[in-house]
Amino acid sequence: MSDPIKRDGLRREFWTRVPMAKMTEAEWEALCDGCGKCCLNKLEDADTGEVALTRVACRLLDDATCRCTQYDIRHQFVPDCIRLTPETVAKHMYWLPRTCAYRLVYEGRDLFDWHPLISGDSQTVQEAGVSVQDQTVSEFETPEDEWEDHIIEEPL
Numbered sequence: 001m002s003d004p005i006k007r008d009g010l011r012r013e014f015w016t017r018v019p020m021a022k023m024t025e026a027e028w029e030a031l032c033d034g035c036g037k038c039c040l041n042k043l044e045d046a047d048t049g050e051v052a053l054t055r056v057a058c059r060l061l062d063d064a065t066c067r068c069t070q071y072d073i074r075h076q077f078v079p080d081c082i083r084l085t086p087e088t089v090a091k092h093m094y095w096l097p098r099t100c101a102y103r104l105v106y107e108g109r110d111l112f113d114w115h116p117l118i119s120g121d122s123q124t125v126q127e128a129g130v131s132v133q134d135q136t137v138s139e140f141e142t143p144e145d146e147w148e149d150h151i152i153e154e155p156l
């Protein structure tokens with residue numbers, strides 16, 4: 001599958017030397033590895049604030065490709081889909097997946113070698129087993145009161 005995220009014409013290894021707030025929009029978007037983990041519904045414990053990941057995917061996620069099927073117009077269908085920006089990324093740290101490139105860069109860590117910016121191939125994310133490919137159930141078919149039965153460990 002070709003990579004829907006444009007990753008050419010970007011500054012060389014920009015993620016290692018350009019502060020998030022100074023990244024271009026294309027660089028910011030290219031940071032996403034396409035794992036799809038942020039598109040899984042989460043359950044948050046009201047008392048402890050602990051967040052559990054479920055395999056129940058957002059209605060717009062295609063779990064064969066791990067991509068949002070309507071990314072550019074997704075808010076028409078899913079108004080509360082998070083828009084990560086350099087300004088908002090800090091407040092989302094508590095739930096962002098451990099391998100999420102926005103988390104890694106925010107924390108000053110290296111990207112994994114399976115990240116498409118390193119490997120040059122979007123398929124390496126699937127090959128490394130860190131994506132949600134073929135692992136989800138639809139939120140259309142899974143009532144919210146059953147989500148607890150679908151809690152999973154983050155694929156790492």
Ligand code: SF4
Nearest residue numbers: 032033035036038100
């Ligand atoms: S978890 Fe992070 S890297 Fe993975 S798809 Fe979501 S935003 Fe992109």
Ligand code: SF4
Nearest residue numbers: 039058060061068081
């Ligand atoms: S709307 Fe798209 S980007 Fe947002 S959670 Fe759903 S599948 Fe993911």
